[in-house]
Amino acid sequence: MEKKELRVAVVGCGVISYNHLTALKTTNGVKVIALCDVNAEKAEARRKEFSLDAKIYTDYYEMLDSEQLDAVHIATPHYLHAPMTVAALKRDIYVLLEKPMCITTEEIELIKAAERESRADVTVCFQTRYNKANVVAKKIAEEDGIVSAYFTLLWQRSNEYYTESDWRGRLKTEGGGVMINQAIHSLDHLISLLGKPIAVTATKSNHAHRGVIDVEDTCEGVVEFEGGLRGNFYATNAFIGASRTSIFVKTKNHRLEVKNSLLYVDDKLVEDTEAAEHLGKEVYGNGHPTLIAKFYAAIRAGEPMPIPTDSAEWSVRLLLAAYRSCGERVEI
Ligand SMILES: NC(=O)c1ccc[n+]([C@@H]2O[C@H](COP(=O)([O-])OP(=O)(O)OC[C@H]3O[C@@H](n4cnc5c(N)ncnc54)[C@H](O)[C@@H]3O)[C@@H](O)[C@H]2O)c1
Structure with missing residues (x-):
């Protein structure tokens, strides 16, 4: 991928979005251009806290269709992981997906099939x-x-x-x-x-x-x-x-x-x-910045994802x- 600034969104502006946004602040060559949460106040609070010039969405699919995204960080409740990942992959948007990868074996297959069809890939957030x-x-x-x-x-x-x-x-x-x-x-x-x-x-x-x-x-x-x-x-x-x-x-x-x-x-x-x-709670460790830096380095270099679905599944x-x-x- 050429050396342009990568356009990034975060969906789910709850507890763990703090770790993602903190890591993104120090990742070179990325810009958070959109935040999405069904609760607009939570997205707004994160926008203020991190002084972001980001558009707020309450509808994930509207965000995907309105913005030219290179990557999305998915930090929503577990049942949304598979449908949100598949929707991003269908639009060739890379996904940094919070754990667990998904909640059923059928969803594992859906995500992997969508990955095979997509120009983009998924990294699962096992930062520890x-x-x-x-x-x-x-x-x-x-x-x-x-x-x-x-x-x-x-x-x-x-x-x-x-x-x-x-x-x-x-x-x-x-x-x-x-x-x-x-x-x-x-x-x-x-x-x-x-x-x-x-x-x-x-x-x-x-x-x-x-x-x-x-x-x-x-x-x-x-x-x-x-x-x-x-x-x-x-x-x-x-x-x-x-x-x-x-x-x-x-x-x-x-x-x-x-x-x-x-x-x-x-x-x-x-x-x-x-x-x-550590970033946030002690149990989260301090791996989010390392993982997120590796994720963007892999996208830029066209290399395999640091924690691919084949390993996270x-x-x-x-x-x-x-x-x-x-x-x-x-x-x-
Ligand atoms: N890697 C880690 O160590 C770690 C630590 C904590 C949480 N997590 C994972 O991160 C994810 C989120 O956990 P959390 O603790 O931040 O939860 P949370 O409940 O604090 O945040 C989830 C957010 O998603 C929003 N949301 C719900 N439905 C949505 C939708 N349809 N569209 C957009 N936003 C929606 C909610 O309003 C909420 O703000 C979970 O998968 C969890 O397992 C990972």
Whole structure:
């Protein structure tokens, strides 16, 4: 692509749009020309906060048809990810898509088919792949030889977290609970360490949010990977302590733990992996600027996307299989 300034829009001006707009502020050669939210006040508030010369839309499709966009960042509720991505791809607009990629396996196929037809591509926002602790852990693990890995995600989510949102906690709009929303980054790490998942045996339940959500707040399971490795997970939004996430990796000679943004090797903190300032909540890490810079560099160079759908789809396939499992082994 020629060296012109790329024209960018953000749809969904809620919590995580802060990370996207902060990153876009320091990305060379891009201009945010439009913001879209069904709630115009939220888009207006972001326009002011970031001093943007951007047009406000409340209708995504009108924005796509009215502006000459090169890329759109999709940061809307989960059920909108697939239709909004397909609409952008049909217009040859690149997509930086917030996780999860989508909420059904049919939608995975729709997005990939639209990508094949389009001159544009999709990057899925697994920005924690770029957290220094994760990068260093993966390097040590791969060099030493991975034996197994598992994660525990112990989060506290109040009833209000769900009741104050018009999309969280509902199967139709969120597509699931703790797995599709909070644990998906950890699933993505498990897959990046152990390879392609081929089967899962899992159980899910709603321990502490009965009558409030119609999705799981807790899920645990065992995953089999191509090549014979196995991994475990336990994820809950019903924890009563302070929220924490740990990924444990057993390698031939070491035990690694990435606890939030810190890396421990054989129980010793590896000092220099402590994350610098995080953007927004600590769990988001500071990967959005890195990922977004890589996304635009790839567009300009005509190179493959930094986190393509071929890689991002597996976390969705795995968690949907875990939902189907009900304690039985299910192939992915
Ligand atoms: N990568 C991460 O670490 C990370 C962190 C938080 C959230 N997320 C993801 O980002 C997405 C948004 O999450 P959030 O926490 O910002 O949610 P949010 O509810 O704060 O924001 C969503 C916004 O989308 C708007 N919206 C809803 N329907 C719309 C439509 N049809 N057209 C335009 N706008 C519409 C809402 O008005 C709201 O402002 C989700 O997919 C979530 O999983 C990712």
